[in-house]
Every structure is written in C-alpha cells, then in structure tokens.
Amino acid sequence: MSGSLDHSDKGQTAPDLSIQMALSSDQALEIVLENVLCFLSSRHDRNAASLVCKSWYRAEALTRSELFIGNCYSVSPQRVTQRFRQVRSVSIKGKPRFSDFSLLPRNWGAYFATWLVSMVDVYRGLEKVYLKRMCITDDDLAFLAHNFPALKDIVLVCCEGFGTSGLAFVASECRNIRVLDLIDCDVSDDDEDWISWFPESSTSLESLTFDCVESPINFEALERLVIRSPSLKKLCLNEYITIGQLYRLMVRAPQLTHLGTGSFSPSELVVHGEQEPDYAAAFAACKSLICLSGFKEIVPDHLAALNPVCANLVTLNFSYAHINAEQLKSVISRCVKLKSLWVLDSITDEGLQAVAATCKDLLELRVFPTDAADDADGPVTEVGLLAISVGCRKLRSVLYFCQRMTNTAVTAMSKNCPDLEVFRLCIIGLHRPDPVTGEAMDEGFGAIVKNCKKLTRLAVSGLLTDKAFCYIGQYGKLLRTLSVAFAGDSDLGLRYVLKGCPMLRKLEIRDSPFGDLALHSGLHHYYNMRFLWMSSCRVTHKACEQIARQLPRLVVEMISKDEDKEETSEYVETLYMYRSLEGPRADAPGFVRIL
C-alpha cells in the first residue's frame, strides 16, 4: 500500500461491486484505521497504537500530525522525517533543565539547524514550531520564515542564539503568523526595529509575547500593529513599555484575554499638569481579561487600576513586582477566581495569608525570592506555607522559595492539599535543618510523598538524610521528575529512589554524595528514563564507562567546565545520560566526552 492517504484511485468507485471487492481486507482495514487514528491526539495513545502491529504502525505514522521530541538527541531528524510524513506541528526540547542555572557550559548543543535541514523537504505544511531550551540562530529563524509558508505559530521557551534581527525575519516573512511567543529567551539586541517589519497586510496576529526581549521597541509601530490585529488576544510587553504606552495599547485592544503589562510605571519626567490617563477605565474596558503579568517596574500607586479586572482573573503573575503585603492585599482580595498566582516573597507571610483567605480555587502558587542570598531569615517562612495550605485546599502545584521551613508546615500541607501533583520547595540555605526541631527535613518531604498520592514532580532541599530518599522510594510510585540538590548521606539514598520509583523519567541531582554503587543500582531502569543528570556527585569515570558498556542504547556524556580539566579529578564533574536511538551525537563540543 502506498504511503499516501489519497485513495482516490480506489475510491473512484465504480459502483461495480467487483472493484470494491478487489480491496483486500487488509487494505480496507488500513483505510479505516487511518480514518480512525486521525482522531487520536495524545501522543501516548499514538505510541501505544503504533505498537500493535506493522499496519497499525504505518497507519499511525501517516496520521500523526503533532510531533513531540522530549530530548532532541534521542532521535535523529532523518529518522523522524522518514517515519512521520504529515506533520503539522513540531515540539522539541533540547538542553537539560539545569542549564537554566548555568550548570551547563555554553555551546553544549541542541541546535535547531539540523532539524530544519531535514524538515524543509518533508514538512512543507508545517504550521507550528515549539522549542524549549534549544539553540536557534538568526539564520535559522530566517530559514524557518522563508521555507515554511504555512507557518503560523512560533513559540520559543528558554531558547537562545538569536536576536532582534532574527525576529525581523520572522515578522517580515511569515505571512500568516498568528502566534509569536518568546518566553524567557535570551534575545540579543541587534538594534533591529523588528516590530516595524510586520507588513501592513499582516492582520492575523493572535498572540505576541516579547517580555523577555530586553531592548527598546518602536512603540508607534507596535501600536499600529495592534490596531490592525483584531484577533489579538495575548499581548505581553517588555519593560520598555511604559504604563502610558500600555494605556494606549489597551484602548486599542479591549478584546485582550492575556496581558503582560510591561514596566507598569510611568516614563521619565512627567510634565506637571499633564493628565494621567484613566488606567482603571482602560482595564475596565477589557472585559475578557483573565491573565495578567508584567509589572516589571511597578509603581504601586497604579495597582488600583487593576481593580475592575480582578474578579475575573484566572492567572496573575506578580513575580517581578516588588510589592508588600498591603499592596498585594489591595489586589488579591478581589481575585476570587484566581487559579494561578506567581509572586515575589516581598509580600511576606502576611501577603500569603491574604492569598489564602481569598483564593480558594487556587491551583498553582509560585513564590520567588527577592534576594538570592543565603540568610537566616526571610520574608516568607513556614507560616506562609501553612496559611496557604489551610486556605487553598485545591492546590496542585507549589513552588516555594524560602529561607526557613519546618517539617510541621510541610506535613500540614501534605495533608491539607491532597491533590498536589507538583511540590517544589527550595530552602535557600544549604543543608538547613528544621529551625524549630533542629532535625532534617526528612519527615516533611516524607509526608508529601506519602500523603499526596497524585504527586508526579518533586524538588527537595534543606538538610536531608538518606531517610528522605527512603520515603521517596517507598511512596513516590507516580513520581516522574525528581530534583535533588545538596542532599543525602550515601549511595543508599539514590538507590532507594532508583529501586523504588518505577515511573521516574527525569532525575536531576547536584552536589550530593551519590556514587558508583548508586549509579549501578539503576541499570534496570535507565532505558525507561528520558535522562539522568548528576553533577558534582561522587561518580567515577570507571563507573560511567561500565554503564555505557552495559547499556549500549544509552548515551553517556561526561561534561567538564574546561576542556583540559577532564581527567584530573577523581569524580565526574557532570554526568548526563539519556537513551537514544542514534548513539553518540556528532555535534558534541570538546568539553563533552561521550562514552
């Protein structure tokens, strides 16, 4: 059977039954299958379907339109484009997460260019590109814009390698651009007025996110763009946009649902006597607004302008807003429908109590630190966490940075919020015990894994012994992602986890005393994982070599900070290993040694 979905030659139905019967049952089945499989959207379901038999495999391959590659090095672009021929949407993730925290040297890899080369001939109808932690250059962006005429959505998360020149290419050449979202990317300032490059004919924009672009924007061009984009629903501005400019944009786009407010502060000298616009009215006019962010340089006096929209807000990102408890209260007390809140710890425990009092439907909370320094005291503590746990029972995801935390509070949260799926607690002080009891944080995290039966992601911190890991191995049966830093006593700790957590897919460990024995204890499981990261641990070169020998489909990378230093120390600086169909990658830089 040909690989195409086009069966018109068979479907030119001669009403003649004999021709229809010429279809073998196999062929008929495949037609049916393809038509049915079109409806399968989940990649997990599709993966399962493709394993049934060869014909299902073929049919599934023909009908998969959304491609998800969790690790860009697990499979080659050629292999992918040969199997899946009708792809409309591509999502690729590159570097391991710890690269966000400067733990991976530059130029490690994850280049999008190799994918482009393979895709250009096969995926002419590509509509959506989603990249996370990939390197993409201006040339890549130009290539993308130029060669994929159907491209509508470009979403880049934590990517780097490009600048405003690349954005200019996209703006000018993607005729049908609908979504251009840059999230937490490192965008170099090439002094290019990229906004102006959107042609006058471009009216299809639905989402434009550029809050991470740290360069000035041609406001007039932006305003004109907004005016001619009636479908624009999401607009996230960068900090160069003043509140006055924000006002002008909002007035033009009252249909917005998601708004990133930029600096939320006035521009320089405000002429005396000049009327300040009625910001509250502008917000009131945006009746569909459900998501707010930005506030990069907030002047708290303007917080009152948010009042008209608070009642409808579902997502509020104040994580760049240095506001105190009182200021937060003035806003949060109205946000009864809030489901997701990101804040800075400047709001203090008192602010968190206010959140707990109002946001009963809260599903996600992230509390970021204002001050990265280690400290005995911080503005948010166990008091805030406890308050949240009591008030927001439906919580599913928590990220909490603090200087001190008690086992009692964490345990309380485990009992009060049984729906927790993600629990990430970062006690900034290294090896910090429970300040009240002096004990390690084992019991608290133990309670989390024990009581939160839906937990899939966990990040631990503070003083932790092997006991904590024993708990994790014992109870963390659904755990998929685990982040460990400065924790544990011995190999036993990691061993507990590797033996006990069957669903573990991503394990990232730094600065913990786990060594070869522990590494070996996971041999049975590494093929089931997306990756294992161990940096500044006690794993030797020899052990890594052994693993590589025993598991040929595993790529074992040993990464050093410098090219030269590789062999001097007893332990491997950074071990990054992942399953792959391709073997060692060809684009590894000098400081990476692949076994």
Place this chain on the structure above:
Amino acid sequence: MSPPLLGIEGKSQCNVSLMASSTSTDFISHNELGFKERNYMGLADCSSMNSSAFSSIPEENKNKLNLKATELRLGLPGCQSPERDSGFTLLSSGNLDEKQLFPLAPSKEGICSVTQKTVTSGNKRGFSDTVEGINEGNWMLNGPVSDPEQKTNGSIKTETAAKKSQECINKMNGSNANSIPAAKAQVVGWPPIRSYRKNTLASNTKNNDEVDGKPGPGALFVKVSMDGAPYLRKVDLRMYSAYAELSTGLEKMFSCFPLGKCGPQGAPNKERLSENKMSDLLHGTDYVLTYEDKDGDWMLVGDVPWK
C-alpha cells in the same frame, strides 16, 4: 554611640572625599583601631586574607566614581530597593550620617558564600533590626567591638565598600570564609532561578558600568527618589552640565510634593523594597543630595567632578 557619630558628622565632607580618593589598602587597615575613618561601623579584625585581597584591588576601580557608573539610590539609604540601581536620595542633613552610613542588609549584596554549612542566625541584621536599631540607639557604630555580631557586621560593611565581588559575609562570623577571591564561593546556580529572573532580583552584584536607567542614545536616565514623595522620577543626567543645574532641576521636579512630610514608618518588618519608603527621621525642609556609587557607598553629591 554618639562620639564617633558626631565626629563623622562633622567631617562628613572630608570623609566623603576620602572615600572618593581612597586606596584600597587604606581601606582595610583594620588594626587595633577597630574603628574606621570611613563612615562605617567599627570593623572587626578580619582575616588577613581579606587584607591581601583588598589590597590587590586596583585603585582605579575604587575611583571610578563617574556618574555613569554611579548607582543612585532610591529612598532612604537604610531601606533600599536593591534592584534599582540608580536613584538619588535626598536626606535631611541632620540624619545624613545615620542613614547614609547605614549599611544595607548585606544580603542584598548578592549571593552569599556557602562555604559554611552551619546554620547561622542572628548574625545578619535584618532590615527591621536596623531600622529599630537606629531608634533604640542599638547602633552598630557603638564603639568598636563589643560583641562578635557587630564585628561581623562591621566586616561586612568593609567588604561592601571595597569589594567588587558580592559576598554575604555576615554569616561568616568573621571567619576566613569570607575571602574575596572566593567570590566563587558563591554557589553556581543556586538558588535555582533562571538568569533572566536573577537579573531583575535585588542585587548589586551586577558589576557593569551601565546605569540601570535604560540609557537611550542620547540620554542617561537615572531614577531619583525623594523621601516623602509617593513615587520616583527619572532624570536625564545629560540634560544638565553642572551639579547646580541638577539641583535646581530636581528641586523643581519635586516641588510639588509637600516637603518634610513624613509618612508612616516604613513597612512591616520584612519589607525590603524601598522606593516609596518614607522616613520619619526627616527633619526640616533642607534636603541633601546623596547617591550610591557602584560599590554601594553612599556619597554626597558634589564631591566628584561632574564629568
């Protein structure tokens, strides 16, 4: 508390100029004195490592007090908004010293050294402590060394003023852990927040010369805040060619605010942000222009040539 303070007050001008032309070696000669001519708290006997480290800092770096590199402070010196790197602070002269000298919560200086694993508590002077400290006379400047904690804090200030690297020495109990060369003692990638977010954090760790006030091609903007004013303003320094002009310009800008108005004492204890802080220590209507240079020192405007 008073004698040292008064002494300083009287000599504020010359102390400031001292700072301006300081050499690093002078700076750290913590010897028997335990009390610095600088407008800082009594210094502890820091480790010799510190001395040597300091003395290795080239003089030029200390002297780069040109405005471009200057970090202007917002609000009270005591209450800082560390993420704003520029801003003037207008203070009444009476309180110049206390406020000006008031070392900021050292943790603001950036990521702490983590070579020690012990839990340290109480060493660090939280913001609330400092504020209360002023009022209660529980002031660190009280003579040279009466207890280890003050030593520690004293040494912090030294470092703050002198060093390029940002370390949180307060937790070190004056131990050797606060060595300058171990600016690398700060743990890489900890806490786990993305660099993009870190850059906007409260930190003076940025050692770049850019004024944070988004300089445009022709403008050099700097944020100015006045005690008692509800919000800050941005000033284009290039519009002025002399301090006198700047001064009148600022006067005009802030003339709309009721002078000497003291709002409620700063926010609750854990408050770190300060732009809009008001101080009830303001007396009178005379304001003094001060700024914080890139090393975190409070300087009187006018000492350094305009250029």
